[in-house]
Amino acid sequence: METWLINKSIVVIGGTTGAGLSAAQAFVRNGANVVVVGRNPESCLMAELNLGSNARAKQGDATQSQTALDAIQLCIREFGSFDALYHAPEDHEEPSTDGPLHNLGLESWRKTLDQNLTSLMLANQAAVRTFMGMNKGGSIVNLSPDIASTESNLASHAGTTAKAAVIGFSKSIAATYAGHDIRINVISTDTSMPADLDGTAVYLLSDHARFTNGQVLVVDGGRSVLEEQY
Amino acid sequence: METWLINKSIVVIGGTTGAGLSAAQAFVRNGANVVVVGRNPESCLMAELNLGSNARAKQGDATQSQTALDAIQLCIREFGSFDALYHAPEDHEEPSTDGPLHNLGLESWRKTLDQNLTSLMLANQAAVRTFMGMNKGGSIVNLSPDIASTESNLASHAGTTAKAAVIGFSKSIAATYAGHDIRINVISTDTSMPADLDGTAVYLLSDHARFTNGQVLVVDGGRSVLEEQY
């Protein structure tokens, strides 16, 4: 067994399905305890069975103020500590059907921004407040939303705006809380295979990355660098 | 008289006060016709007097769907064309009192994002739709919000998030509409002297910048490059 995350207790928002669940499995394989949060009760049940005795699942809507705090408290109660947050956006039952700017409705625009940013802010806030309250450092990784998740192939300008906002938010709070020994980094991806991100997530939450703060790790097989070719 | 903007008809959202008014004056000095939009009726009156016969002022709330479209239609009716949009955020009567993440309220977070992003999206949408409808190109410049505008000296994490979103939005739509000969660029600043931005705004809206698209011009006297020193 690997031990990169031994003695780490980690809350994974959006951890009962998709990229969040895949990461949670990798965290457990590397020695961590995890609490996963998801909206769907059945996914929670399945995730807890799947993840084994080092994991707890908590049903909740992460766009509500209390959800992340409750999960963090459960993490502390069950595992005696809270060391890291992994925020993976959940797929939405009714994905916003926004598209390119010239066809975009004001309500879709607001909904996409809210879906992508409210849960992010609340979970990061709960983690930062807890780390500060416990007078200890900690690590946060925010997975940037997969902007290709809408079914159509059209540009989602609300989605790309939200993606930029996630990165700006993370860098900004990284600068503010560096003095509190809290690290915040982003994984940015366009891939559709959730497991591709697991190694990067394990690395960033581990102490091997303890001098890495405010960074955006692009995990896309080099697609972005290919396009930048000049 | 300079002629960098001769024969250009330009709508300036937030153009009756501050950086928007200063830019509108520079546009007129460089040969342009302008329509300025502001919330306050008295500011509109003063701006029209100040700007002279090549300008019209239109009172309106740019967070409402119709405002930018109405201004564009006025521009076409009065000056026979619509060539460019300059979006300068208006100061808010009740600036959102958000602060660093650990003290941030959910309502302040949502309000700051909405104040900074709704007017931006609506005005850019109205401009893009009009350019496409007229089957002609055009130029848009978005002024990124001045995140130091809150009275306190504290970090505004909602503000920095909005700033990143403005840039991401602008780059993303620049890529989509480049094929329609529509250019979108951003002026990013932290300075408090509105007139410092005028030359950059004139340049970006002029044909001298016709090969510049999707760029962020930082106008801060080199402050950011000083900090990047590594």
Added chain:
Amino acid sequence: METWLINKSIVVIGGTTGAGLSAAQAFVRNGANVVVVGRNPESCLMAELNLGSNARAKQGDATQSQTALDAIQLCIREFGSFDALYHAPEDHEEPSTDGPLHNLGLESWRKTLDQNLTSLMLANQAAVRTFMGMNKGGSIVNLSPDIASTESNLASHAGTTAKAAVIGFSKSIAATYAGHDIRINVISTDTSMPADLDGTAVYLLSDHARFTNGQVLVVDGGRSVLEEQY
């Protein structure tokens, strides 16, 4: 006549042919005095005839230590001042025939780096020393090398390395000399039409850009932003 560069005395390295000559013409049209430098005596003669009474041409090899200093002294003697430097790399008679890394020879690598970086360093050094010696500010614009200038269509990894070095050098010295009121910016391009860059060069050397320092302006019609689309 435009007046964006009225009363400015500008030295243009590589100003007797190509993008440098085109920029020098634009500088004169905007009211500047210019001294252009080129290796070829006939190009110097033609450039002086072409540019008119507000220009002088000086023959010299810009990879030699004295050339830029001599041109600056000529500029001061003839026009009474030295306010700005525009560094446009000259085409080489024997362009380095480098290619992708796996085919690259050590001598080609060194030659490409040297051809692109020595003249840049010497000219910027001469300008900075003169500005400091005269105890006045000034403006420098470095045109990044056109990496597609080699005849083949293959990647030139030495060329892209030099391009990155030009940008890193310019940002680094911009930070150091900001306190001396010296601004250094870069125009980065892949276009083959030299005149496309003229408006950007006029803007950056003018006082309208006096709060812009350490920036890279990409002038490529949006090609780079299209490729960044994510």
Added chain:
Amino acid sequence: METWLINKSIVVIGGTTGAGLSAAQAFVRNGANVVVVGRNPESCLMAELNLGSNARAKQGDATQSQTALDAIQLCIREFGSFDALYHAPEDHEEPSTDGPLHNLGLESWRKTLDQNLTSLMLANQAAVRTFMGMNKGGSIVNLSPDIASTESNLASHAGTTAKAAVIGFSKSIAATYAGHDIRINVISTDTSMPADLDGTAVYLLSDHARFTNGQVLVVDGGRSVLEEQY
């Protein structure tokens, strides 16, 4: 024992002292075989003793064409494979005494560029050629030069130029060789504790980072993000 690098055979240029030796130790702890290269015979001897039976040391000057190739061949002969290259610049016995641009000598400028870039190019070329010749993928990590390594506290503009060149070179070749399943990434740092970089190096050379290509990982405890604070 960790197993992130099990079955990997890695050549470490500059691996007998400093950050290179520290990384080589971490590679061995994670299951790799390593060949380390250094100029000093005694450092080679000490490194081989220190690293144990899974390591070989090879004396050589990495600015000579043959050195990296020889090390790669030794790696294949001894361990049956060659999977990755780690390029850590060696400290120079006579560090170039360059400084800020206005005091910089042409010979110091050339020497600093050559010291930082020749060994980089040759080692990357040898690795890319070998991977292509074996018709297999591979991973390269280039450690960007520590620009604070000169004794003085003054800016080294030659050093910052070289640093930018290392990054530009790495991104450019990453784009070209992505189709050959060769990944090239950069670790950029300003820290003086070599061991701080070990975890990042292990991660980037491991298969956990197999979808990461052309990226720059800044390992500086968040110093750069603090300075970007806007």
